[in-house]
Amino acid sequence: MYCLVSLILVIYFSLGTADVTSSPPVLIWGTETSKATSIFRPVKFDKFYKIIKNLKRDNMIVIYLASELAAKDINCDVCFPYLSKIHPMNYYSQVEEPLKAVEQVSKMTREGIIWHTPLITEIRRLELEMELPCKKGQIHAFSFNDRNVLAHDAAMAVATYQFSDCPVVHLYTAYTEEDRAFQRRKSQKIRPAPIVMDPSKTVGSSTDGNDTDSSDPKQFSYTIVNNMTLLRHNMVVLLFQNIMMATKHRHFSLAFNRTHVVLPKGKEGVQVGLLNGVDIYRGIVVVMDTSISPLIIELVPSHGNWHLTRIIFGSNTTYYPRDLIFFGLDFSLCCPDITVFSSDSSRLTIFDLHLDILWRDNDNGMDAEYEAKPCWGCSVLMTPTLTQTIFVMLIVTLILWIGLAMILAIGQNRFLQNAADPDLHIKTDT
Numbered sequence: 001m002y003c004l005v006s007l008i009l010v011i012y013f014s015l016g017t018a019d020v021t022s023s024p025p026v027l028i029w030g031t032e033t034s035k036a037t038s039i040f041r042p043v044k045f046d047k048f049y050k051i052i053k054n055l056k057r058d059n060m061i062v063i064y065l066a067s068e069l070a071a072k073d074i075n076c077d078v079c080f081p082y083l084s085k086i087h088p089m090n091y092y093s094q095v096e097e098p099l100k101a102v103e104q105v106s107k108m109t110r111e112g113i114i115w116h117t118p119l120i121t122e123i124r125r126l127e128l129e130m131e132l133p134c135k136k137g138q139i140h141a142f143s144f145n146d147r148n149v150l151a152h153d154a155a156m157a158v159a160t161y162q163f164s165d166c167p168v169v170h171l172y173t174a175y176t177e178e179d180r181a182f183q184r185r186k187s188q189k190i191r192p193a194p195i196v197m198d199p200s201k202t203v204g205s206s207t208d209g210n211d212t213d214s215s216d217p218k219q220f221s222y223t224i225v226n227n228m229t230l231l232r233h234n235m236v237v238l239l240f241q242n243i244m245m246a247t248k249h250r251h252f253s254l255a256f257n258r259t260h261v262v263l264p265k266g267k268e269g270v271q272v273g274l275l276n277g278v279d280i281y282r283g284i285v286v287v288m289d290t291s292i293s294p295l296i297i298e299l300v301p302s303h304g305n306w307h308l309t310r311i312i313f314g315s316n317t318t319y320y321p322r323d324l325i326f327f328g329l330d331f332s333l334c335c336p337d338i339t340v341f342s343s344d345s346s347r348l349t350i351f352d353l354h355l356d357i358l359w360r361d362n363d364n365g366m367d368a369e370y371e372a373k374p375c376w377g378c379s380v381l382m383t384p385t386l387t388q389t390i391f392v393m394l395i396v397t398l399i400l401w402i403g404l405a406m407i408l409a410i411g412q413n414r415f416l417q418n419a420a421d422p423d424l425h426i427k428t429d430t
Contacts, residue, residue: 021045023094024177025074027083029160030169031055033090041281042094049101055169056105061139062163063102063171064156067146070178079149082157083172098173106139114140120148120155130159134166221366222268228352229263231270236286237332237365237372238270241352243290245313248345261290261313261348275300280359299357304329306357311340311348319348327376332356334375 023042033051036043055061071093073079083089095101106113118129132140142159144152156172163170223230231238243261267289275298276282283300296312308325312318319340327333333355341347356372358365 021096022176023096024069024174025071026092026095026098027172028090029086032088036092042096043092045096045101048095048098049104052102052105056137058136059167059169060134060136061169062159063141065141065143066152066174068176068178069174073149080153082153099175102139109137116140116142118142120144120151126155126158130162232365233270233272234364234366235272235358236270237356239354240350244349246347261292264289264291313348317342325378330373331376332373333378335378
């Protein structure tokens with residue numbers, strides 16, 4: 001019971017109270033820093049704080065701030081003719097609150113951050129503004145206050161030349177990420193809104209011509225297609241034929257009571273919760289309301305794949321799959337059936353399951369024109385039992401082959417005659 005309550009609390013807080021932080025890109029040059037683990041996973045605030053704290057010990061830090069930036073701005077080669085020639089250049093596509101991390105490090109110094117607001121359109125005044133004394137541990141910030149990346153590149157070229165004889169680490173970032181990218185990420189990945197179903201506006205049941213307008217996303221959240229249930233969410237597309245639960249009739253009996261699990265009318269929908277309450281990269285839970293109880297499917301990323309770990313259903317009953325069920329991040333899971341088992345010998349089977357998890361910012365499962373990713377089949381050709389059987393058979397065959405070879409070798413003369421010895425006398429009947 002404690003496990004079920006804990007998971008429900010995680011889902012509740014992840015659906016309603018997740019905090020969204022701005023994550024602009026960051027360029028660092030002048031030293032080597034640790035690489036980002038993935039371009040899709042933001043660098044956490046604590047990790048970036050430790051990076052700046054370590055750099056401050058032996059370097060002067062100069063940070064250049066645009067008003068807002070997106071990763072696509074940094075990936076523009078022609079926008080940064082000078083910075084594109086600097087090597088090594090460390091690139092972080094997303095960093096949680098980089099300026100806040102630098103400000104927290106600056107509290108350890110007496111001066112704090114020394115702010116400058118240069119006029120970057122006048123090179124002469126810019127050179128004078130950037131003539132700063134070299135002092136380890138100081139943090140200078142140049143506020144550009146616009147998105148003119150070409151002018152930023154020229155200004156940073158002047159600054160890098162000015163500090164050529166000083167141990168300086170340069171950072172280029174922004175006060176915030178691009179607003180459109182931030183709003184898209186906020187709506188699609190951090191605060192997945194629960195679906196409120198209106199049965200009068202589901203596909204196939206509309207009575208008014210306006211109800212079929214594709215501008216209303218709720219009408220696509222529940223659909224029956226070829227006797228299969230299609231559920232849509234902005235992070236998940238789920239398709240299945242039916243769900244069946246089998247429980248033992250008696251404790252020591254092989255007879256099972258089978259029950260069809262259906263979605264209650266008016267509550268046909270799917271919700272998605274974040275396991276860590278912040279982002280999708282620690283795992284998700286897919287939740288459906290059924291006629292018996294909520295059905296919770298847990299999926300966790302594992303080495304570039306999604307791993308279906310367990311299903312929670314009924315009264316504090318956890319079901320586990322017998323085999324490992326994985327599918328790649330760039331694929332959708334397609335299974336003729338998935339059966340999971342519990343400790344009390346009951347089982348739950350989902351027939352014709354198709355599950356597509358949308359983890360990219362530009363994908364939205366509520367879009368009727370979205371095409372699901374290619375299928376990743378869950379059929380296991382080599383089960384553990386079959387693998388062990390084949391291995392044992394190979395060992396037995398090898399032993400039999402060695403034994404047969406030894407038996408057939410009995411009585412054979414394997415010593416060759418010496419050339420100096422007389423010819424062997426062979427007795428014959430003639």
